[in-house]
Amino acid sequence: MKHRRRTAAWQLNLLLFPSALILALFIIYPALYSVYMSFTNEALVGPSARNPSLVGFRNYLRLFGDAEFWNALYVTLVFVVGSAIIGQFVLGLASALALTRRIRFRSLFSVFILLPNAAPEVVAGFMWISMLAGGDNATLSRIVMFFGITPPDWLQVFPLWMIIIVNTWRGIATAMILLSAGLSTIPQDVLEAARIDGARPFQIFRRITLPLMLPTIVLYMLISAVSTIAVFGLIYTLTRGGPGGATELVSIYIYNQSFTAFQLGYGAAVSVIVLLISMAIGIAYVRMMAVKV
Amino acid sequence: MQSRILALGACALTLLATTSIAGAQTIRIAEHRQARIDALNTVVPAIEESLGIEIEVIEYPAPERDYLTRLLTELRAGNAPDLFTAPRGQDVADMVASGYLAPITPDIQAWTDYDQLFDVAVELVTSYDGEIYVLPQMLNVQQIYFRRDILEEHGISTEQPATWADLLDRAREIREVTGAYALLFPSGVTWGGGAFGEGFQYLMAGTPTPELAGEDGTLNLRTDGVRDALNFYADLINDDLMPVQPLLGPEPWVIPKYEMFPAGELVATTCGSWCYIYDWGPESRNPIPDVTQAVGTWAMPGQDGGVHVMVDIDSPWAVNADSAELELATQVLFEIGSVEAAVAYAERLGNIPARRDAADNPDFQALTALVPVHANVENGTFLRTAPGFSVLAEGVARATDALLRQETDADGAHEILVEYVVNFLGDDAVN
Amino acid sequence: MPTALSSARRRQRHGHSFLSYSTLLLISVFCIVPFFWIFLSSFDGDAQLFLHWPQQWTFDNYTRVFTVEDGGLWLFNSLFIVGCATILVVVLAGFGGYALSRSRAWWKLPFLYGILLIRVLPPTALVVPLYTILLTLNNWESAILRPIFGGLTRDIMRWTGFIDGYLGIILVLAAMQLPLALWIMKTFFDSVSPEYEEAAIIDGASLVQRIRYVLIPLALPGLAAAGLFSFIFAWGDFLMPLIFLSSPELQTLPLGLFRAFLRVNEIDYGLLAAISIIYLLPPAAAFVFARRFLVATFTGGVKG
Structure with a gap:
């Protein structure tokens, strides 16, 4: 028996090996190389592109005094909380709850809600340019004008709100799928029993549905927060981080530092800090919620 | 680093292999x-x-x-x-x-x-x-392009301005009389290299200390000329002479140059000879009829006199x-x-x-x-360039961006520029 | 009494349906309004950046994608590259997820969280080192192939090259999707009771037999979910193809789209919209057909 288990462990490792190899080569190694790069003055162009040298902690020291970096962190925080934690979650939960009822056009509704998630980032970006940019001709402007409101220039006046709305739009489906899955694990007889006991729907939701769904919600929050930090193409197509850095998420800040200011070393230092922060959040989160995997 | 050396080795191998086969x-x-x-x-x-x-x-x-x-x-x-x-x-x-x-x-x-x-x-x-x-292969010749038709219609002088102050006064008059934006200098982060190439260098060429590239490989940034050039932007922005909002978005040139200028909502802008063909010529999206008559040019005046056309x-x-x-x-x-x-x-x-x-x-x-x-x-004027100019150009973009957002004055913008360049090139790279 | 109660409940039910309808209606409208513009513009002979009802309905935009532009080639390349990457992800994640689920190694937890958190690294941060690695591999390969195949090397490298070749972009896209797929499969196998396998082990089945006859049939729904997500995300990625592909023969739909968009003041919105719709259809179709079983699959995952 003992012998067999050891063989099994060896076999398991063999099964995991190809995945580990690909991850190591195409993700882990580049990530480590980024860490190394963050201690150099590597650049895409200029004298240090030919002879990069180690500069110690200079990139990091600069970063802590860089108001734009702090701004990017702040924008990202608001963006993640606004779109992933609140927007997608609330609308996703609402749709998931509404779809548990036997109502007509159920599949039509769920198709509509799934569509934004299927739209590739670039296409989604274009569609929202048409929605928001172009002054009075923008679709959203015409909608509010129909209600007699003078439309502002959306991306100039409420840039951060707009990208939160856009990202919420894109992610309702993911939340809905995961939360529907969570909802369907709640035993129907428990709900029925509560109903017979005369509990009101809101009470049922608060006392039964929500507590039973907590593990799902925790998992959803972790996954969506982590993937929202990495959102890039959607917002980049839409605003490129502007106006004046108002929508400059860290992912866009890194891109701008590395590829439009050509400072690879500094861009790498920002990546490292972002990775550290999200790891800290991730670990704290897992500890706090005591999630088991 | 190691992978780079490996890559070089592999490159050399490839080269050997290629030369052996025709x-x-x-x-x-x-x-x-x-x-x-x-x-x-x-x-x-x-x-x-x-x-x-x-x-x-x-x-x-x-x-x-x-x-x-x-x-x-x-x-x-x-x-x-x-x-x-x-x-x-x-x-x-x-x-x-x-x-x-x-x-x-x-x-x-x-x-x-x-x-x-x-x-x-x-x-x-x-x-x-x-x-x-x-x-x-090609040169570009840049100066200030203005709507001659609009100035004449409103009885504003189309004479060549003699100094920066003269140019700013003209711009204020345009703003007051026509109500349109008067003068655009490309600026801000999203315009990229244009903030330097299509604006800042015109101004520098007219200061007493035009050369940014020092003799010893350093950059001359701590000069009054740089500060005054940034102050020119501050004047344009604070006196509402140039359209600010469009410059903060992506593709900042589209609205002012391709839409506002042909529509007469912007009266003058820095530009190059390409504007007659590409931006407002018959091939463009919003052509200006009879563009060489309707749009005139001024050379860029110097801070205290003298004019120059940038090449x-x-x-x-x-x-x-x-x-x-x-x-x-x-x-x-x-x-x-x-x-x-x-x-x-x-x-x-x-x-x-x-x-x-x-x-x-x-x-x-x-x-x-x-x-x-x-x-x-x-007859064109030009500035010498040196390594570090891509950092300098980005620094100018950032400094003018802060001015666009009215977060700072010329001194503050000057500081942003110097600090940005020093951060990447080191303290001894800047004079 | 009972009748009164049930009618009260019926009223309550009606109230709920009304609430559900209005919630779903509002959310659906929010979700589909942005699609109107791209849909109408793709059939519009005079498409603009803003929404308007087409004066002249036409298929011309779609025809042009395939005649004037290389739409057919783009579509094939996208399907081929993303298809291969998806298959690769499914196979690797199937094996890897099983191993992760059954393993009791000390590094299991750090590994799982490591690959999840590494997803926060924006792809933009990885591009430069990735490029260096792929180029190194590419140069090695061409150094080996050139002496053997000579002038044919370039044609071969178009398929097996790491930079500007199918193989490289397939591997990169697969690597990007692998962490999530491993998680999905790991969670999925957690909910599959080990009893089946233990029975098979007692019957003397080897690892290969166990995989072939017990695990693959059990894992199919999970594999389909992992595959679907990988397909949709890899399909939507444009940064990697943008950086790693340059030959016209290898252009994919997002690149065609991006190029059409980046023609700055020469943008042809009708063409752009038509490419967008073509690009949008495969993942939309995949999602629509798979939505029921997705929920079912995740139900298993969430329970476990």
């Missing part, structure tokens, strides 16, 4: 923007025939920033095409310093058409180290230092320097051929808006 020779050329690609394609078949090779034109992203990003990433990795252009003159020095460009000094001096190049073009391409790395190399061509076909690529380079090629680009983009004999070309003579500019090109 295959069909292909030269790859990077080009971007439909108009430029069309221009290049008019001369490609003839070059293929005369050199007996194949040419592959690869389309790169059109916006300057995306083009540079893609090109520099490939150059750094050693995988870039054999021939490409640097978008602006200010980009060349840093590409030279990176070792991306193959030196062509002996080749260009031996070129039969070398004598046809304008002196100013040769001066412009002579690098800080005395070598030549790029072929000046710069436009998208100069270079050979990839890592090219497997260096010699052949250099041959193709000089074919691209032909009159025919230059005129094809001039027709579509409105820049000025860098050679004198273009004046004799009938197709060029048909471009009446460009002929006088071409004839006067030797």
Whole structure:
């Protein structure tokens, strides 16, 4: 028996090996190389592109005094909380709850809600340019004008709100799928029993549905927060981080530092800090919620 | 680092392997923007025939920033095409310093058409180290373009302004009388290299300390001239003389230059000869009827007098230092320097051929808006460039961006610029 | 009494349906309004950046994608590259997820969280080192192939090259999707009771037999979910193809789209919209057909 288990462990490792190899080569190694790069003055162009040298902690020291970096962190925080934690979650939960009822056009509704998630980032970006940019001709402007409101220039006046709305739009489906899955694990007889006991729907939701769904919600929050930090193409197509850095998420800040200011070393230092922060959040989160995997 | 050495070794192996086998020779050329690609394609078949090779034109992203990003990433990795252009003159020095460009000094001096190049073009391409790395196919000539029709209609003087103060007074008068925005200087982060190339350098050229590139490889940034130039932006912005909102969005040039100027909502802007063809000419999206009459030009006045027209190399061509076909690529380079090629680009983009004999070309003579500019090109002013200019240009973009958002004054913007450059190039790189 | 109660409940039910309808209606409208513009513009002979009802309905935009532009080639390349990447992800994640689920190794937890958190690294941060690695591999390969195949090397490298070749982009896209797929499969196998396998082990089945006859049939729904997500995300990625592909023969739909968009003041919105719709259809179809079983699959995952 003992012998067999050891063989099994060896076999398991063999099964995991190809995945580990690909991850190591195409993700882990580049990530480590980024860490190394963050201690150099590597650049895409200029004298240090030919002879990069180690500069110690200079990139990091600069970063802590860089108001734009702090701004990017702040924008990202608001963006993640606004779109992933609140927007997608609330609308996703609402749709998931509404779809548990036997109502007509159920599949039509769920198709509509799934569509934004299927739209590739670039296409989604274009569609929202048409929605928001172009002054009075923008679709959203015409909608509010129909209600007699003078439309502002959306991306100039409420840039951060707009990208939160856009990202919420894109992610309702993911939340809905995961939360529907969570909802369907709640035993129907428990709900029925509560109903017979005369509990009101809101009470049922608060006392039964929500507590039973907590593990799902925790998992959803972790996954969506982590993937929202990495959102890039959607917002980049839409605003490129502007106006004046108002929508400059860290992912866009890194891109701008590395590829439009050509400072690879500094861009790498920002990546490292972002990775550290999200790891800290991730670990704290897992500890706090005591999630088991 | 190790992987780079390995890559180099592998490169060398590949090189050895390639030279031992005679295959069909292909030269790859990077080009971007439909108009430029069309221009290049008019001369490609003839070059293929005369050199007996194949040419592959690869389309790169059109916006300057995306083009540079893609090109520099490939150059750094050693995988870039054999021939490409640097978008602006200010980009060349840093590409030279990176070792991306193959030196062509002996080749260009031996070129039969070398004598046809304008002196100013040769001066412009002579690098800080005395070598030549790029072929000046085209030049751009920049000054201030204004709506003559609108000024005349409102009885505002169209005289050449004599000083910065004079220009600002004129701008204030325009704003007051017409209600339109008066004068645009490209600025802000999203305009990229334009904040420097299409604005800041005009101003610097008119200060008592025009040269930003110091003799000893440093950058002269802690001068009153730099501060005063930034103060000029601050005046334009604080007095509401230039449209600010559109400059904060992506593609900041689209609204002011392609929409507001043709509509008369913006009366004057810095621009180059390309504006007569590409921005407002018959080929553009919003053509201005009879553009050379309706739109006049002023040279840029100096801070305290004197005027100058800026001249710069436009998208100069270079050979990839890592090219497997260096010699052949250099041959193709000089074919691209032909009159025919230059005129094809001039027709579509409105820049000025860098050679004198273009004046004799009938197709060029048909471009009446460009002929006088071409004839006067030797009178142009330019600033010397040096490694570090790409950082400097980004610093100017950031400094003017802070002014656009009215977060700081000229002194604060000056500090942002100096600090940005010092952070990347070190304290001793800045004077 | 009972009748009164049930009618009260019926009223309550009606109230709920009304609430559900209005919630779903509002959310659906929010979700589909942005699609109107791109849909109408793709059939519009005079498409603009803003929404308007087409004056002249036409298929011309779609025809042009395939005649004037290389739409057919783009579509094939996208399907081929993303299809291969998806298959690769499914196979690797199937094996890897099983191993992770059954393993009791000490590094299991750090590994799982490591690959999840590494997803926060924006792809933009990885591009430069990735490029260096792929180029190194590419140069090695061409150094080996060139002496053997000579002039043919370039044609071969178009398929097996790491930079500007199918193989490289397939591997990169697969690597990007692998972490999430491993998680999905790991969670999925957690909910599959080990009893089946233990029975098979007692019957003397080897690892290969166990995989072939017990695990693959059990894992199919999970594999389909992982595959679907990988397909949709890899399909939507444009940064990697943008950086790693340059030959016209290898262009994919997002690149065609991006190029059409980046023609700055020469943008042809009708063409752009038509490419967008073509690009949008495969993942939309995949999602629509798979939505029921997705929920079912995740139900298993969430329970476990």
